Amino acid sequence: MTSLKKAPASLRSARWFAPDDLRSFGHRSRMMQMGYAPEDYLGRPIIAILNTWSDLQPCHKHFKERVEDVKRGILQAGGFPVELPALSLSETYVKPTTMMYRNMLAMETEELLRSHPVDGAVLMGGCDKTGPALLMGATSVNLPAIFVPAGPMLRGNYKGTILGSGSDSWKYWDERRAGKLSKADWLGVEGGIARSHGTCMTMGTASTMTAIIESIGMSLSGSSSIPADDSNHVRMCTESGRRCVEMVWEDLTPSRIQTRAAYENAIAVAMAMGCSTNAIIHVIAMARRAGCDIGLDDFEKASRNVPVIANIRPSGDKYLMEDFFYAGGLRGLMTRLRGKLELGALTVTGKTLGENIADAEVHNNDVIRTLENALYDEGALAVLKGNLAPDGCVIKPSACEPRFFKHSGPALVFDDYPSMKAAVDDENLDVTADHVLVLRNAGPQGGPGMPEWGMLPIPKKLVKQGIRDMLRLSDARMSGTSYGACILHVAPESYIGGPLALVKNGDMISVDIDARSIRLEISDEEMARRKALWKQPGKRFERGYGYVFTRHIRQANEGCDFDFLQTDFGAPVGEPSIY
Numbered sequence: 001m002t003s004l005k006k007a008p009a010s011l012r013s014a015r016w017f018a019p020d021d022l023r024s025f026g027h028r029s030r031m032m033q034m035g036y037a038p039e040d041y042l043g044r045p046i047i048a049i050l051n052t053w054s055d056l057q058p059c060h061k062h063f064k065e066r067v068e069d070v071k072r073g074i075l076q077a078g079g080f081p082v083e084l085p086a087l088s089l090s091e092t093y094v095k096p097t098t099m100m101y102r103n104m105l106a107m108e109t110e111e112l113l114r115s116h117p118v119d120g121a122v123l124m125g126g127c128d129k130t131g132p133a134l135l136m137g138a139t140s141v142n143l144p145a146i147f148v149p150a151g152p153m154l155r156g157n158y159k160g161t162i163l164g165s166g167s168d169s170w171k172y173w174d175e176r177r178a179g180k181l182s183k184a185d186w187l188g189v190e191g192g193i194a195r196s197h198g199t200c201m202t203m204g205t206a207s208t209m210t211a212i213i214e215s216i217g218m219s220l221s222g223s224s225s226i227p228a229d230d231s232n233h234v235r236m237c238t239e240s241g242r243r244c245v246e247m248v249w250e251d252l253t254p255s256r257i258q259t260r261a262a263y264e265n266a267i268a269v270a271m272a273m274g275c276s277t278n279a280i281i282h283v284i285a286m287a288r289r290a291g292c293d294i295g296l297d298d299f300e301k302a303s304r305n306v307p308v309i310a311n312i313r314p315s316g317d318k319y320l321m322e323d324f325f326y327a328g329g330l331r332g333l334m335t336r337l338r339g340k341l342e343l344g345a346l347t348v349t350g351k352t353l354g355e356n357i358a359d360a361e362v363h364n365n366d367v368i369r370t371l372e373n374a375l376y377d378e379g380a381l382a383v384l385k386g387n388l389a390p391d392g393c394v395i396k397p398s399a400c401e402p403r404f405f406k407h408s409g410p411a412l413v414f415d416d417y418p419s420m421k422a423a424v425d426d427e428n429l430d431v432t433a434d435h436v437l438v439l440r441n442a443g444p445q446g447g448p449g450m451p452e453w454g455m456l457p458i459p460k461k462l463v464k465q466g467i468r469d470m471l472r473l474s475d476a477r478m479s480g481t482s483y484g485a486c487i488l489h490v491a492p493e494s495y496i497g498g499p500l501a502l503v504k505n506g507d508m509i510s511v512d513i514d515a516r517s518i519r520l521e522i523s524d525e526e527m528a529r530r531k532a533l534w535k536q537p538g539k540r541f542e543r544g545y546g547y548v549f550t551r552h553i554r555q556a557n558e559g560c561d562f563d564f565l566q567t568d569f570g571a572p573v574g575e576p577s578i579y
Contacts, residue, residue: 003252008043012143015578016117023578026115042078045248047241048118049074049081050109052130052540054088059127059206060150061197063230066237069120070148073241079120079248080456081241084112089129091206099477100549101450102129102282103562109137110565115576119143120248120464122240126150126198128205128480130436131213132282139254139289140565140573144247146348147219148240149210151228152321153198158185163193165200167314167482177462201321203312204480205276211330212279215266216286217257217347221356225329227322243348250350258290265353267298268340270335271306271379274315276480277394277488280381281450285559291567296392300383300516306340307374308398311367314483315380315398319367327367331360336371384487385526386518388499388509391491391557393473396483397513398467401469404485408510408521409434409471411503415441415537417453424459427466431459436471436509440500441537443475443493444553444560448540452480454488471511475500475556487511487518489556495537502530 009018016027031041036203049070053063067083074081085107089098114122126149138145156163172189175181199206209392210224220240226233263283270279280299287294310333311319319327334341334357343354362368369375376398384393397405420439423429431437437456444450454476458467459530469486475493478486492498499520504507510522520527541547552562563569 004249011043011045011248012119013041013046013117015575030415036277045245046117047074047077047079047081047244047248048113048116048121049083049124050086050112050121050134051083051124052086052127052134053124054087054090056070056093057090057127058090058092058197059199060088060124061092061466061574063124063150066148066234067124069096069234069237070124070241073238074122074245074547076238077242077245079245082116082118084116086112086134089127089133091128096447097449097451098129098485099451099560100546102103102133103549103565104545105130105133106136106565109134109462110140111140113141113143114573119246121145123147124150126206126210128209131206131209132286133215135218135286136289136561139258139286140567142253142255142289144244144252145218145254146240146244146247147213148212149219149224150206150238151198151230151233152201153194154196154202154227154229155320155322156193156195158188158192162320163189164202164313164320164481165193166204166479167202168193170482174458174463174468176380176458178257183435196229198389200481201275202275202314202481203321205278206480207321208270208273208276208279208480211273211280212266212270212283214330215269216262216351217345218254219348220327221347221349222331225309225321225325227325230325230566246350249347252350254290257348258287258292259345260292262345263287263290263294264298265341265345266300267294267302268306268337269330269334269397271302271381271542272308272337273310274308274312274375274380274398275530277381277396278477278480280394281477281489281560284557285561288559288561296383299381303379303382306337307381308368308376308380309367309371309374310337311375314481315396316375323364323367327364328362331357332362335360336368337361345488382513382516384511384513384516384518386520388503388520389490390499391555393487393490393518395485395487395513399483400485404450404469404511405513406511407471408508409436410434411438411507411509412442413438413503413505417442420456420492424457426463427464429459429461432466433462433470436473438500438503439472439474439476440494440503443490443495444555445540445550446493446537447476447496448546448550450475450560451478452477452479454486455482455484456486473500473509489558491555493555497531497534497536499527502536504529
């Protein structure tokens with residue numbers, strides 16, 4: 001039994017239903033209109049279930065059924081479940097990019113929870129931006145909340161070959177472009193790469209962020225590793241519902257869980273997993289909502305200290321998330337990192353991280369390596385700085401060819417994606433494997449929304465020569481399922497006059513990952529001369545949500561939250577008035 005810190009009369013929802021007045025009469029009457037008797041909800045924790053299901057969200061297709069499992073758990077524990085639909089943010093279909101709408105879902109989450117008569121929340125997400133957005137909103141409200149991850153899909157398969165989400169899409173598309181893959185086989189890969197509901201089963205952004213949320217302590221121990229199609233997932237959903245009711249009685253809020261130590265744990269785990277580059281943007285935004293001043297330096301520190309030990313593609317060369325689950329999952333991986341984690345951090349279970357993983361084991365030492373037999377000796381990501389990126393940029397050394405760890409080459413610059421796409425498909429393009437492809441105006445404001453354009457396609461001319469990697473540089477993001485020598489998140493972005501806006505074709509760009517440096521090889525005087533001549537590109541939006549977005553979005557190194565949503569912006573928002 002949970003230890004009660006709250007009495008029924010002190011439940012938040014009692015403000016709506018308990019008083020003997022006209023307004024509460026209306027609230028109770030409308031509950032009766034929906035068929036609910038007072039015995040159903042009075043004196044019980046009312047639990048909101050924020051469900052990001054939609055007919056155009058393949059990652060969350062099973063949420064239509066799983067929400068019933070969550071409700072069952074809430075009822076079992078004596079709570080009253082209410083489902084509140086929320087923006088689904090389908091990574092596949094939402095354009096120009098779901099990153100445009102992460103903050104919108106965060107705002108919706110915050111206001112749904114604050115404005116309704118609810119005492120706690122179950123957050124159902126998983127597809128890339130949904131997890132961060134749900135957590136950001138719930139953190140700002142600070143009601144007891146637990147995250148339910150969608151879970152990764154099953155392994156892809158075509159003609160007996162295991163296929164990985166995203167990673168094999170890029171791989172086989174290059175083969176198709178090179179004329180080495182038939183249309184029939186291309187369509188076969190298309191039909192075999194996504195065989196079930198759930199998120200990408202490579203170590204993409206979805207698997208990265210659900211693991212990070214678990215590492216912070218905001219979901220049940222072991223939950224993020226369970227495949228979407230596994231019966232364990234059903235039971236996890238029910239357990240999450242039960243646990244959320246208990247958290248309300250215990251008054252276990254996000255502010256008690258989301259400490260700096262919790263975020264440092266999450267960053268260490270992310271580095272060990274071979275995480276998506278997107279982790280940096282989302283974790284910074286999430287942490288700052290929780291009042292924790294996490295930044296690029298925290299990632300750089302962990303990168304030097306924590307090796308990659310999860311042999312999961314694209315950093316790994318063989319295994320997928322289904323294999324990771326069978327090998328012991330995130331709980332098993334964290335046992336290998338005990339000396340690098342704050343084991344006393346509190347979690348939604350009411351126990352510490354150390355208690356949660358006390359009995360965890362690793363069942364396959366090739367899938368989850370030891371620290372002594374790491375896949376890559378440093379963390380998955382590296383933060384570079386220099387005159388081309390004064391506020392930093394990011395690369396994933398664990399997923400690129402080592403020959404690019406130290407490289408200098410001439411820039412080939414594109415001001416927008418359409419011109420770049422047309423050029424790389426031109427077999428007469430004057431380009432070599434030593435060039436540095438540069439795409440600008442693809443950042444938070446310039447994109448707009450910082451689309452996942454950063455894995456620039458290798459020019460077709462080079463693909464036919466067998467080239468599969470080259471240095472690419474942009475202020476965009478890239479999919480967590482992507483790989484290659486892609487330098488991303490250049491800050492400040494080119495659209496607002498960052499140094500990337502000043503690069504010219506033929507300029508030499510030098511990168512040294514070991515030294516964590518990136519440099520445009522021109523003098524400070526020449527840089528200043530070019531800046532004086534620079535003119536900002538045209539406005540992206542003149543009305544609507546896009547207008548708000550471009551005026552309030554922060555830069556990549558700051559997490560791309562809206563300035564007015566950050567915790568230190570203005571006085572805290574109180575409870576709504578009820579008259």
